[in-house]
Amino acid sequence: MELKVTVTQKGKIFEGVSQEIVRDNLAQAMYEATQFLEREVKKRTPQGVGGAKGGLMSTIQGEVIGKGTTAIKGIVAHQSEYGDVVEKGRTxxxxxxxxxxxxxxxxxxxxxxxxxxxxxxxxxxxxxxxxGFPGAHMFERALNENWGRLQGIFDRCGFEIARELSE
Structure with a gap:
């Protein structure tokens, strides 16, 4: 019995564009995850006297840093002097x-x-x-309650990378 195997180099993985595909898909997934988490944190943020337009909620923003690298990060944070106290409470x-x-x-x-x-x-x-008073834990709860959704965003990203590399 004779066995013949033919190996061909076909697909984008062999065309030198694999890093670009991975970076672009990771960036897209990170933007989606960051925007989603920002919305979820804002839903859980108590509205004080400033309301949604001028209070703590208006200082909560998402940002993606390191785009174009494999060390891409999504950050959702506040820029308020009292945001940490609202999140964690006061003992x-x-x-x-x-x-x-x-x-x-x-x-x-x-x-x-x-x-x-x-x-x-x-x-x-x-x-x-x-x-004292209890914290709202809006950042903590948004992350913990949506961990599965966030993981799903990046799982989908992995499948998309695999699909594009095999084309």
Missing amino acids: AGKAWPPEGSLIRWIEVKMGLSGDESKRIEFLVRRKIGKK
Whole structure:
């Protein structure tokens, strides 16, 4: 019995474009995942006195860095001075919130004037320092609750890379 095997070099993997295909597909998947996660974090973000347009939610943004490399990263983060406190909460018995930081919130939530809100702010700050408050965990929950969807985006990316390389 005689066995003959013929090997041909066919497909994009042999045409020198495989790295480009991998990079382009990874970038596309990373943009999709980052935009999806940004939307999910915003859904879970509490709206304070600034609402969606001027509060914490408006500072949450996604960004893709390292495009064109294999070290591509997607980052979803906030740019707010109080975002970490909203995410993680404040432990009871720890430091009080900074003076003046709650005046606008008190004015809007309690309907008080500037002078009244300044007097009340001390009491609110003291209570927060004493009792603390739970975090919203919007970033943590968005990631944990959508891990399967994010994994699916990159699984689909892997299949697309394999398909394009075999053409």
